[in-house]
Amino acid sequence: MPDPLTQVVGLLRPSAPLSKLVTGSGPWAVRRSYSGRPFYAAVLEGGCRLAIDGEAGIVLREGDFVLIPAAHAFTTSSLHPPPRGAALPPVAVGPGVFRLGDAEGPPNVRMLVGHCAFASSDADLLVSLLPRYVHVRGAARLTTLLGLVNEETRADRPGRDVVLARLLEVVLIEALRATAGPAAPSGLLRGLADDRLAAALRGMHDRPTESWTVAALAREAGLSRSTFFERFRRAVGVAPMEYLLAWRMALAKDLLSRGAVGMAEVAERVGYSSASTFSVAFARHVGRPPIRYARERQAR
Structure with a gap:
């Protein structure tokens, strides 16, 4: 029989409506509000800051992975963010590729980001059993998996939705079991x-x-x-x-x-x-x- 964590993730039935590659240069900041949708990011190069409303800020470095199972309001920014109100919106520079901050300068971060959806009619209950956010350092396996998610999102191949669902289940299980332990929040x-x-x-x-x-x-x-x-x-x-x-x-x-x-x-x-x-x-x-x-x- 599957273990409880696998069963919960399986019942959530995740899908991946959005995945993209983002680079940033100079000072930049993005404020996001996802109305409870799950958000994830894997830092491929460089670093950035993540500030979730109501939580202490987190510095993300190369190899880090973060998952917010129910994202509401948070900000990602360069390690030295711009003055409040001075940030520019992301600019599309290619299919599924976006640029933050200075359009010409050398990048200070490169990361895969996206949000997924849970098809379960009981998603709120199941998500309540999970931590408010998950931060994993040196997550090479997760970065590889998200690279596959990003590639599959862009492709128009037979069985795409099934492959994405299975990949996201593995991503969620990998991320959650990497943070399981006595110090985990109640859940x-x-x-x-x-x-x-x-x-x-x-x-x-x-x-x-x-x-x-x-x-x-x-x-x-x-x-x-x-x-x-x-x-x-x-x-x-x-x-x-x-x-x-x-x-x-x-x-x-x-x-x-x-x-x-x-x-x-x-x-x-x-x-x-x-x-x-x-x-x-x-x-x-x-x-x-x-x-x-x-x-x-x-x-x-």
Whole structure:
């Protein structure tokens, strides 16, 4: 079975509507607002600054990779940014190639940047399990992968969308697992970094149909019930049963959106004893009955 991180990324169903090569020279700055869309950048040469609203600024150097799973407002700039209000907009100098700052001077940065989209109807929930941003240093593998993304974005070859989706899944998994650890912000990555909690998380993801209780999950983790509950809540950011419900509903939404199975089978696959019990739980969680939800998603 896929591990929880792979399952979450797979359910997000990423696509790549935009990828470009950007060079900058002299002082430059770009303010971006992506309304929650994922943004990524890999620095190929030189360096720049990244300032995400509400976070400390980051200096990005050659070989660095950054991913913002839900980008809202941030600024990228040269290491010595221009005075406020003096920055010029990017200028297209070729297909998928843009120039920042001085059009003639030697470049102080060259990077691959882009944003992707998540097709999942539960993207907000899944993204909430991830860090606000991911910064990986010396990311040669990620840079290579993004080079392939950039090349595939530009090409008009058969199977392009499928190839891009798979490449982006690998990019996201590579980036996220590179930052997993006890120091990660609360969420799925921090939970997976704890061997005891990871056992419980794998159990929920591998066997969502099981009649899980906090006590059963604690046994899976090899911890007492109270210790497990508090440790899980601190690391993952939500209580164990709240996480289990959210995961089951994410799976249900995916199955309903695809329309491949009937309501009774959806209920069974996500751990409910009957379609009626599932329907009540789904309507309470999502705000509308599963049949209506399925019709709305399949009509799009």
